Amino acid sequence: MTAAVALHPEAVPGAPLEVRWIVPAGSLPFVGAPARVPEALATLLERGLLAEVVVEPAAVRTVLAAGREWRADGAVVRAGLETALADPDGWAPATGADAGDVLRAAVQEVLAGDVGAYIRSHGGALELVEVEDARVRVRFSGTCAHCPASDETLTDRFETAVRALAPALEAVDTDRVPAPRADGPRFLGIPVRRRR
Structure with missing residues (x-):
């Protein structure tokens, strides 16, 4: 005991x-x-x-x-x-349970709660891609996919909240969706016209 x-x-x-x-x-x-x-x-x-x-x-x-x-x-x-x-x-888990189940459940709880609501309020989304060992891989989409503050959201909000529920979390990795390319340089996502 x-x-x-x-x-x-x-x-x-x-x-x-x-x-x-x-x-x-x-x-x-x-x-x-x-x-x-x-x-x-x-x-x-x-x-x-x-x-x-x-x-x-x-x-x-x-x-x-x-x-x-x-x-x-x-x-x-x-x-x-x-x-x-x-x-x-x-206590014993049900047959077929694995160590990643705790992380998956923690991620789903965080995404269904305040952190997910915050991300959605900005027109973005965050989805779970995979759980491997004690690492979580996620993907931003919507307006968060290319937002400069998404790294801060990922660490200060998402990772902190998941770690509070699943202390065994080692790291959160993110898949980045490539930004749409237009001909020429871009500034803050707006094409820049070159003067001639």
């Missing part, structure tokens, strides 16, 4: 039976529905108090069984989850 893991509940809008328990990133080394959970949670699932447990990059989402209420069952679920998180060896 290891030390207690700090956690706090967060409601899931539109899903009254679900609660996301925010935990430090990296508390569990996988994402998705676990194949095995420690006895404290397994008992809650077997007794029909919980219907589902899903691991996210920096949270554990729990779903109460139909007919249950958080007011009555929340303290029991919290205690079971605290005990289970103190036993990281008691």
